[in-house]
């Protein structure tokens with residue numbers, strides 16, 4: 001047979017075999033769906049903060065072991081777990097499917113009967129109420145389901161699947177290391193090296209919709225800590241000391257003007273979410289610490305914004321006789337989907353979610369350190385809609401009448417519909433299979 005003919009026949013073989021196995025993946029996903037919901041509820045009831053994912057990692061590792069994977073590696077960069085499934089068919093590709101496992105210091109007001117009442121009394125800066133207000137319980141449960149599905153067809157997988165359960169996506173305490181980059185640095189991806197990374201995030205979008213964006217899906221991020229220092233004194237004699245509080249007021253007000261110093265066409269946000277002082281009603285305290293986050297839609301704006309914020313803080317403090325130090329911690333690169341990878345992935349996404357439910361979304365200034373994987377190994381990151389919503393004429397999500405409304409991630413009322421989890425399972429399974437067969441690879445690099 002001529003090479004071209006053989007090539008064509010092989011491609012047809014892949015396609016024909018692919019259709020059959022895609023149906024089987026869906027069937028197996030439907031079979032595991034109830035277990036996925038049960039895992040999700042269990043994880044939701046028992047949320048753990050970044051770098052404290054002890055019970056979550058144990059549940060994950062126990063299940064992966066029960067599937068008879070080739071390897072289950074634990075304790076990676078804290079509580080990270082990587083399951084290795086080597087397929088029985090010939091193939092060299094390696095797909096890393098990633099789920100994040102950590103929860104947030106947010107009260108759980110989602111209203112479900114599996115809501116969390118966990119309080120972490122020992123966490124630095126705590127005690128904190130803890131909840132899965134970012135939906136990582138859904139991500140973890142869906143990937144456990146996908147591991148079950150793919151382990152069931154292992155003899156027909158032409159390559160290797162890595163099930164990557166990542167700790168500390170939301171950022172560890174500032175005195176600790178952790179997260180995606182720490183997993184890379186711990187050598188989690190040296191043997192075998194992925195040829196694709198895939199991740200998804202639940203989001204306030206119509207149920208079952210898959211959103212993607214070519215270019216930066218999420219922004220670049222850094223944590224900022226500003227310490228304004230004055231001179232402590234009695235509250236009745238402020239002139240004997242230096243009050244850091246007015247300087248803090250000037251910094252907070254001045255941040256509102258930073259937007260006018262960078263292009264309005266590349267959005268930037270600076271939010272100070274936590275202010276910590278050491279004073280008392282009758283003590284002018286020595287220091288006030290501001291904790292916040294800087295986000296830039298375009299990564300190259302980060303240095304400029306950081307410099308402007310530093311100048312603002314130092315000079316505002318000086319105007320009141322105080323001093324300020326500014327530190328940037330936990331930098332995370334933007335999540336970027338390349339055009340060739342998106343083009344390669346769209347047929348898979350459309351097969352899973354349905355043509356009309358795969359939509360292009362705008363960029364957001366959220367972050368996800370899955371970018372550490374996607375930017376190193378190539379791959380895709382998509383949004384999965386999980387709320388009672390529909391799209392208006394301009395493509396924006398709006399609440400459905402009588403539904404639970406639109407609630408953003410990190411809000412105490414954030415919720416995710418159980419019925420959407422099986423779509424997450426199928427996305428992982430189909431993306432993995434299609435990449436291993438060579439159906440989902442970028443045509444010209446990526």
Ligand SMILES: [Zn+2]
Pocket residue numbers: 134170409410
């Ligand atoms: Zn989050």
Ligand SMILES: [Zn+2]
Pocket residue numbers: 134135136169201409
């Ligand atoms: Zn998240």
